[in-house]
Amino acid sequence: MSSLVGDLMNRLRGRLTCAETLELLQQYLDGELSAEEARQVARHLDSCTMCETESEIYREIKLAISLSATETDPEVIARLEAFGERVRNGDLAE
Numbered sequence: 001m002s003s004l005v006g007d008l009m010n011r012l013r014g015r016l017t018c019a020e021t022l023e024l025l026q027q028y029l030d031g032e033l034s035a036e037e038a039r040q041v042a043r044h045l046d047s048c049t050m051c052e053t054e055s056e057i058y059r060e061i062k063l064a065i066s067l068s069a070t071e072t073d074p075e076v077i078a079r080l081e082a083f084g085e086r087v088r089n090g091d092l093a094e
């Protein structure tokens with residue numbers, strides 16, 4: 001196998017899909033991923049606007065939760081989730 005094909009295979013193997021990234025996102029933000037997994041997620045977020053936006057939403061949700069540790073405002077969560085839904089549906093075209 002030529003090194004060119006080998007490189008391509010590595011890149012394909014190392015590249016996360018959006019679904020995989022979103023699955024790992026929570027753990028990524030919690031710092032629970034291995035260094036290698038975290039690097040893969042970070043690389044995907046760098047190249048994918050949708051997942052990057054999603055990670056921002058997660059961050060805001062986590063912040064909202066930490067700000068009201070005993071009582072999470074369901075309206076804030078609902079608003080952020082609705083925003084995430086719009087992003088997924090492509091309503092926020094750039």
Ligand SMILES: [Zn+2]
Binds near residue numbers: 019048049
């Ligand atoms: Zn993505």
